Amino acid sequence: MxxxxxxxxxxxxxxxxxxKGGRTRLSFPVVLLIVAGALLxxxxxxxxxxxxxxxxxxxxxxxxxxxxxxGLAGLGGLWAERAGVVNIGLxxxxxxxxxxxxxAGWQTSPWLGVLAGIIGGMLGGLLHAVAxxxxxxxxxxxxxxxxxxxxxxxxxxxxxxxxxxxAAAKGGSPxxxxxxxxxxxxxxxxxxxxxxxxxxxxxxFVSDVAGVIGxxxxxxxxxxxxxxxxxxxxxxxxWKTSFGLRLRSCGExxxxxxxxxxxxxxxxxxxxIISGGMAGLGGAFLSLVTSHIYNEGQTxxxxxxxxxxMIFGNWRPxxxxxxxxxxxxxxxxxxxxxxxxxHALLLLLVVVLAVLAAWKLYRKSFVQGAVSAxxxxxxLVWYLATDTxxxxxxxxxxYIVTLLVLxxxxxxxxxxxxxxxxxxxxxxx
Amino acid sequence: xxxxxxxxxxxxxxxxxxxxxxxxxxxxxxxxxxxxxPFSAFGIMFDYGVKSxxxxxxxxxxxxxxxxxxxxxxxxxxxxxxxxxxGQYRLAAFFAAAVGGALTLPGALQIPLIxxxxxxxxxxxxGIAGVLKVTxxxxxxxxxxxxxxxxxxxxxxxxxxxxxxxxxxxxxxxSTTPLPESSHFFEFPTTPTPVWGFIVVAVVAGIAYWFTxxxxxxxxxxxxxxxxxxxxxxxxxxVKKMVVTSMLISGAVAGLVGMPTLLNDSYEYSGxxxxxxxxxxxxIALLGRNHPIGIALGALLWGFLERGTGKLEFEGYDKEIVGxxxxxxxxxxxxxxxxxxxxxxxxxxxxxxxxxxxxxxxNSDQQEVSA
Numbered sequence: 091m092x093x094x095x096x097x098x099x100x101x102x103x104x105x106x107x108x109x110k111g112g113r114t115r116l117s118f119p120v121v122l123l124i125v126a127g128a129l130l131x132x133x134x135x136x137x138x139x140x141x142x143x144x145x146x147x148x149x150x151x152x153x154x155x156x157x158x159x160x161g162l163a164g165l166g167g168l169w170a171e172r173a174g175v176v177n178i179g180l181x182x183x184x185x186x187x188x189x190x191x192x193x194a195g196w197q198t199s200p201w202l203g204v205l206a207g208i209i210g211g212m213l214g215g216l217l218h219a220v221a222x223x224x225x226x227x228x229x230x231x232x233x234x235x236x237x238x239x240x241x242x243x244x245x246x247x248x249x250x251x252x253x254x255x256x257a258a259a260k261g262g263s264p265x266x267x268x269x270x271x272x273x274x275x276x277x278x279x280x281x282x283x284x285x286x287x288x289x290x291x292x293x294x295f296v297s298d299v300a301g302v303i304g305x306x307x308x309x310x311x312x313x314x315x316x317x318x319x320x321x322x323x324x325x326x327x328x329w330k331t332s333f334g335l336r337l338r339s340c341g342e343x344x345x346x347x348x349x350x351x352x353x354x355x356x357x358x359x360x361x362x363i364i365s366g367g368m369a370g371l372g373g374a375f376l377s378l379v380t381s382h383i384y385n386e387g388q389t390x391x392x393x394x395x396x397x398x399x400m401i402f403g404n405w406r407p408x409x410x411x412x413x414x415x416x417x418x419x420x421x422x423x424x425x426x427x428x429x430x431x432x433h434a435l436l437l438l439l440v441v442v443l444a445v446l447a448a449w450k451l452y453r454k455s456f457v458q459g460a461v462s463a464x465x466x467x468x469x470l471v472w473y474l475a476t477d478t479x480x481x482x483x484x485x486x487x488x489y490i491v492t493l494l495v496l497x498x499x500x501x502x503x504x505x506x507x508x509x510x511x512x513x514x515x516x517x518x519x
Numbered sequence: 520x521x522x523x524x525x526x527x528x529x530x531x532x533x534x535x536x537x538x539x540x541x542x543x544x545x546x547x548x549x550x551x552x553x554x555x556x557p558f559s560a561f562g563i564m565f566d567y568g569v570k571s572x573x574x575x576x577x578x579x580x581x582x583x584x585x586x587x588x589x590x591x592x593x594x595x596x597x598x599x600x601x602x603x604x605x606g607q608y609r610l611a612a613f614f615a616a617a618v619g620g621a622l623t624l625p626g627a628l629q630i631p632l633i634x635x636x637x638x639x640x641x642x643x644x645x646g647i648a649g650v651l652k653v654t655x656x657x658x659x660x661x662x663x664x665x666x667x668x669x670x671x672x673x674x675x676x677x678x679x680x681x682x683x684x685x686x687x688x689x690x691x692x693x694s695t696t697p698l699p700e701s702s703h704f705f706e707f708p709t710t711p712t713p714v715w716g717f718i719v720v721a722v723v724a725g726i727a728y729w730f731t732x733x734x735x736x737x738x739x740x741x742x743x744x745x746x747x748x749x750x751x752x753x754x755x756x757x758v759k760k761m762v763v764t765s766m767l768i769s770g771a772v773a774g775l776v777g778m779p780t781l782l783n784d785s786y787e788y789s790g791x792x793x794x795x796x797x798x799x800x801x802x803i804a805l806l807g808r809n810h811p812i813g814i815a816l817g818a819l820l821w822g823f824l825e826r827g828t829g830k831l832e833f834e835g836y837d838k839e840i841v842g843x844x845x846x847x848x849x850x851x852x853x854x855x856x857x858x859x860x861x862x863x864x865x866x867x868x869x870x871x872x873x874x875x876x877x878x879x880x881x882n883s884d885q886q887e888v889s890a
Contacts, residue, residue, distance in 0.1 A: 178660060217850070225854045226861070230600050230660060234801055235850040242842025249837050250553055264839075394664045401661065486672030489665040496662065497655040 121408070131438055133298035141434035143426060145298040147289060150305025152425055155380060157418025158317045159184070159389075162372030163396025164403070164410045165324055166211075166365040171405060172328060173361030174341035175222055176510040178233030181393030182240030183214035183366045187373020189244040192384030193251060195270030195377070196260070203270055204313065204374045211370015212363050214240060219362040223355055226512050237393075248386065267377070267384035276315075278307040311379045313371075320368070325407045337361055341506035345518030355515060369393060391489075395421075398492045404503045416495065420488040429478035432487055436473040439494075440466050446498070527863065534859045535806060535813075538851035539820075545847045546840065555836055563834050564827030573826045575712050580822035581815070582718045582779045583793070587800025588807060588814035589728050590772035594659075595809050596732060597745035597765050603648060603663025604773040605797025606670030611641035612777025613674050613695070616788035617683045619781075620696030629702040630782065634720075637774035637781075644670065645770025646763065653759040659766070667797070678788070685787075694789030704782035715783035724775065729811040741765055776800070802849045808856065821845065 129145075136144045143149050163180050170177035177183075190210030195203025214236055221232040252262035260268035285304035289297045328334035337357045339347040344354045372392070377384045395417050402416075403409025423431050443466035450459030547557035567573055587604055594601035601607075615637035622629060648666060651657040677683045684693040706713035732738035743751040744761050752758050776796055777788075785792065803821055807813030828841035 221850065221854055225857045227853045227857045231805060231853050232850075234600075234602070234798075235805070235846070235853055238798065238802055238849050239843075239846030242839075242844075242846035245842045246549075246837060246839040249839050391664060391668060394661060398661045398665070401658070480676055482672045482676035485675075486669050489668040489672075493651070493657075493662060493665045493669075496657045497651050501656045503656075 121412075129298060129302065130295065131441070133295045135434050135438050136298060137294050139434035139437060141430045142292065143428065143431045144434055145301045147286060147301045147304035147308055149419075149422060149426060149428075149431070150302050151308055151310075152305075152422035153415070153419040154306060154310070154314060155418075156421035156425070157414045158314050159372040159375045159380070159392050160396045160399055160417050160421070161321070161411060161414030162317055162375065163369050163393045164400040164414055165320060165396075165407070166215075166368035166372070167397045167400040168324065168365075168405060168407060168410060169328075169361045169368060170215075170218075170365035171400070171509050172338050172341045172506055173358045174344060174506055174508045174511065174513065175218070175358055175362050175365075176229040176233070177215075177218060177362065177365050177369075178230050178394070178397065179214060179218045179236035179240075180233075180365070180369045180397055181389060181391065182233075182237035183211040183218075183369035184373035184376070184389045184393045184396075185237075185240045185244055186210035186214045187370030188377040188384050188388055189248065189373075190370070191374030192267040192270060192377040195374075196257070196262075196268040196383075200270050200273045200378050203378050204273075204371065207374025207377070208367045208370045211366040211368070211373060213366070214370070215363040215366020216359075218366065219359045223358045223362070223513075226514060228512075229510050245386065248384065252384070261383075265386040269382045270378055272382070273311055273313055273379055275309045275311045277309055282308045311375075313375050313379050317371075317375070320371075321407050321411055328407075338506070340513075341508055344508055344513040348515070348518060354513060358513075369396075372396065392421075395488060395492055398496060401503060401505075402495055402499055405505055413495075417488050417492060420491040423487050424481075424485045428487075429481060429484055432479040432484050433473065433476065436469055436479070440470045440473060443469065526866075530859050530863055531808075534855035535808075535816075535852055538806075538848055538855045541851045541855075542844055542848040546844045549843055550836075550840065560831055560834075560836050560840075563830055563836075564824075567830040568823045568827040572711050573823075575709055575714055576826050577819060577822035578718060579715050579779070579783075580825060581818040582715055582721045583776060583796060584799055584803055584818035584821050585721045585815055586724060586772060586776045586779070587796045588803035588818055589724055589800075589811070590769050590776060591797075591800045591804040592807070592809040592814060593728070593765055593769040593772060595745075595804055597741045597761065598748075599745075599762060599765060599769070600660045601645060601648070601663055601766065601769045601773075602660055602801065603645060603666050603797070604769070604776065604800050605795060606663070606667035607641040607644045607770045607773035608776035608797060609674060609792070609794065610644050610670040611637040611774035612781050612792065613678070613683075613788045614640045615774075615777070616695040616698070616781055617677075619698045619702050620685070620787065623699045623701065626701040626703075629699070630704060633698075633702060633782065634775070634778055637778055638771040639774070641772070641774025642767045642770040645766045645773065649763040649766030652766075653762050674788075678790075692789055694787040696787070698781070698786045702782065703786065704779075706783065715779050717779035717783050720775065720778070724772065725811040725815065728772075773797070773800075802845060805849055806852050820848075 132145050136142060163184055166180050166183065167177055187207035187210050191203045191207030193203075194206030217239075218232055218236055221227040221235070222229050248267070249264040251257060252267045253264045257268050262268045282304060285300040285307070288300035289304055291297055326334075328338060336347065336352045337360070339350075339352060340354045340357045340361075347357075348354050373389060376388055376392070381388065396414070399413030399417050400410045402413035403411070422428075443462050447459045447462035447466060450456075450462060543561065547561075550557040550560060568577070587608065590604045590607075591601055615633045618636045619629065619633040622632070624632070644666060645663070648657075648659045648662045651662050652659045678693060678695070680686050680693060683695055685696045686693055705716040707716065707718075730738075732742065740751065740756045740761060743754070744756060744758055748758050751761075777792070780793060781788065799821060803814055803817040806817035806820070807815070824841050824844055828836075828838045828844070831840065832838040
């Protein structure tokens with residue numbers, strides 16, 4: 091008896107402290123340093139290339155607005171995967187959110203639209219939970235099925251509800267809803283103008299900081315603030331409460347959780363339904379804040395990008411927020427016709443790849459180093475030979491960034507141990 | 520164990536039939552809830568779906584869908600989720616159309632060349648995801664989705680006048696240069712419209728899929744990796760190599776998906792080339808349970824549903840109901856398969872238990888006799 095008791099802790103101990111495979115946890119000063127470093131690199135790029143839009147308040151404000159739906163989708167993924175359910179159905183739940191958000195939004199108030207969007211997403215989450223938790227369907231297959239179902243369902247009802255009677259008279263069509271009212275945006279008076287005046291001088295670094303902060307305090311939707319609060323709340327609930335500990339234990343080792351009396355099914359249900367609600371909110375943000383209308387196909391794969399942001403963030407809210415910011419920035423480039431900005435950022439890519447190549451060569455992994463060096467050289471040639479990036483490639487930027495970032499970071503990540511695995515009550519007996 | 524188990528076969532069929540019945544019930548509810556009469560809608564669909572021109576349409580559609588289903592199924596059999604069939608077939612069809620439009624060789628040379636181009640482009644595009652998975656640990660689900668969007672951008676960039684695009688005489692549509700007459704694929708002269716000859720290629724691909732997976736060492740390895748990567752590794756299979764190889768094969772088959780349309784119908788790649796067939800392929804592979812005949816039935820069903828609901832538009836219904844039917848079928852079918860699988864496992868266990876108990880009873884009988 092004593093033998094088993096003493097032999098258990100040691101193998102568990104290194105896992106708790108992160109172990110060799112996991113990456114060391116980022117402390118707050120380190121995060122600030124990374125942010126400052128990124129900002130410095132961006133301002134250098136802006137100063138060298140003259141692409142002023144890279145750090146302008148407009149760009150940052152657009153990036154924030156694009157980061158919110160991606161971040162919310164990622165937050166949805168975080169809830170589900172922390173409880174051990176892979177949720178590729180986020181895209182479908184987002185689509186349900188855009189649809190129901192706009193549907194309730196144009197008829198009543200946008201805030202009711204937000205609520206309807208959340209409920210729509212939660213219904214999608216419930217469906218996913220029934221399929222994966224109760225019936226044990228493969229998580230990815232169930233998610234794909236939900237995406238197909240969500241598209242079919244919304245296409246049918248959009249034609250039925252937005253193309254008839256009052257809706258049609260107010261500008262609805264089979265593929266889009268009538269516009270909904272605004273959700274209030276707030277600007278910090280004084281500060282915003284002051285920052286804008288600094289930004290206009292194009293001083294190195296100072297103007298860039300002013301542009302970034304200016305973008306973050308100008309015309310911020312209340313829904314964006316709600317999203318930020320949800321990030322904080324998610325962190326506290328999942329990591330600082332016993333509820334969160336139990337929920338995460340279902341994602342790490344459901345059999346152990348069960349043996350301690352945790353009702354694993356119930357926690358998984360709760361997590362996946364919340365996950366759907368988050369994705370639905372992200373969808374509602376797209377249809378009510380970004381565009382004011384439901385538009386067929388308006389999610390454009392943001393549910394998947396949200397999932398990628400969560401993977402990039404190592405299944406943690408802080409990392410996810412950084413990932414969402416990065417993808418939001420890339421997403422905003424296409425909105426602002428950012429051929430010039432993307433072209434300027436190619437230079438940054440060259441530097442990053444060159445540093446990576448040097449590091450890999452120093453660590454004697456010659457193949458990877460050579461590959462990085464060759465790609466860096468190719469991008470440099472591209473940068474020097476052209477003045478701007480064609481619009482088609484600008485629209486592909488978020489996807490290319492996602493691929494690049496994941497392929498540079500994926501190996502250092504650790505997902506919840508029982509993520510995506512089938513679990514049946516009593517299977518450990 | 521008997522090799523052929525009648526009850527098991529019945530169970531296998533029960534799941535999709537159950538799913539389709541449930542799907543029609545749900546659809547009937549949706550129609551009724553939105554104030555439309557459901558049963559006459561189904562009547563219209565069936566009446567129209569069995570007309571001879573509908574049959575030709577369904578066969579032609581199913582040819583494309585079947586290939587898409589196969590491409591997805593190759594990955595599914597080894598637990599590899601190639602969501603990127605969509606981007607792979609579009610990119611492949613685009614480059615194949617460009618190559619075909621640029622050359623005028625005899626058909627016997629040009630048609631294989633076009634098909635080969637498509638398969639290679641599809642395989643390369645899928646291969647990126649495979650290589651990223653084994654070398655960098657990037658989940659193929661995410662990377663293939665990103666590659667879909669990137670493929671769209673590449674096609675959008677190249678399909679412009681002065682690049683690989685070609686403005687038609689009316690000056691309204693940009694496409695690749697149309698294929699010369701010699702590279703039109705043969706057709707079966709059925710009335711009123713011909714059946715595409717590419718259906719033969721689809722059938723051959725189906726047989727090749729069945730043979731490779733169930734009759735070769737490679738297929739065995741592939742299925743082993745799908746069921747347990749560590750077990751396969753332990754028995755000497757190079758899992759990483761298998762991942763890349765099957766991604767390449769899946770992409771090559773995906774390259775074929777656009778070919779029936781290109782070689783038998785449109786003869787060029789333009790903005791109205793069919794899109795989204797990769798996702799249809801996922802649905803069909805799930806429905807057909809990755810079995811070559813099951814996929815064929817699924818492809819035919821999908822073709823039928825699209826044809827039938829298309830007619831509904833003229834009868835006061837909305838043809839978009841097809842999305843609801845298809846979505847519900849897919850979700851129901853994956854749940855039904857799981858329920859049936861569990862039931863089958865339970866049945867097997869109780870059977871083995873009963874046999875063991877009978878054996879034990881026999882043994883104790885014998886002991887009593889000998890005692």
